[in-house]
Structures are given as structure tokens and as C-alpha cells.
Amino acid sequence: MIRQSMCAVLALSATLSVTNAALAQMVVTPEVALRFLDANKDGVVTLNDYLNVQMPKMTAGDLDQNGELTYKEFKETLEGRARTNAEQSFRAFNRDGRERTMNQRDFLNYHAYVFTNVLDGDKDGFLAADELGKVMSRDR
Numbered sequence: 001m002i003r004q005s006m007c008a009v010l011a012l013s014a015t016l017s018v019t020n021a022a023l024a025q026m027v028v029t030p031e032v033a034l035r036f037l038d039a040n041k042d043g044v045v046t047l048n049d050y051l052n053v054q055m056p057k058m059t060a061g062d063l064d065q066n067g068e069l070t071y072k073e074f075k076e077t078l079e080g081r082a083r084t085n086a087e088q089s090f091r092a093f094n095r096d097g098r099e100r101t102m103n104q105r106d107f108l109n110y111h112a113y114v115f116t117n118v119l120d121g122d123k124d125g126f127l128a129a130d131e132l133g134k135v136m137s138r139d140r
Helices: 002-016 021-025 030-037 047-061 071-076 080-084 086-093 104-119 129-138
Strands: none
Touching: 030 047, 030 129, 047 071, 047 104, 071 086, 080 086, 086 104, 104 129
């Protein structure tokens, strides 16, 4: 029951980018985070699993519900170091000539880049606890 409650809290925070003092003080291990990211519960976290977890962030972040994110909306979907680099990322992945918004394809391309170039350290196409642990310790 506690495990299910913790997963529900993690799901809510990841989906809505919720931040509060109590949640920030929770210790989330890389193993717990990987279980959350494993969307289809097959024991491995693939790019598809990771993108499935990111998609609700776009929906929640799209405050005017127009299917696109402004820079401000995009930045609010990010956490840690990613938030610091939000402006550069927004410009780099906004590829359809829209200067002020990012569509779903841009948003998922950004997160695919993060998965393959930041999270998946050994480039095998899967996230492991040690890879996620390195990233989590850098963001603290």
C-alpha cells in the first residue's frame, strides 16, 4: 500500500510538475524512479516509456490548451538543470518556424534528445539505475 501511494505521488509530481516542501524532501531512489518510468512494466525503461511519461507534462503545461507551449509554459514542464537551460532548449527544438511556441513533436523531440544524450549514458537504448542515479545526483 505504501509503495502504491508513493508511486501515485511520484506520478502526480511528474505529470503536473508539482513542487512542494514535503515532496521535495522525499527521497526518491533511482530504482523507484525507474519503476515509475517503466510505463509498460516490462522491467526495462525504453525511450518510448520515457516519452509516455513526458507527454502528460505537455498537456498539463499547456495552460491555454491550444496544443502548443510558449517558452514560459515549456520552462514550467522542466525541473533541475533542464529548467536552467530552458531558453536554449526551446530555441533548439522549436523547428517548425514558430518563434513563440513549441508543438507536440518539438516537445517529444526535446525529450528524446534528453533520453539518448543525457540519461542513457552507455547508449544501449535503455535506462539503468546507475545512469539515472548520476543524473539525479547532478540535479540536487
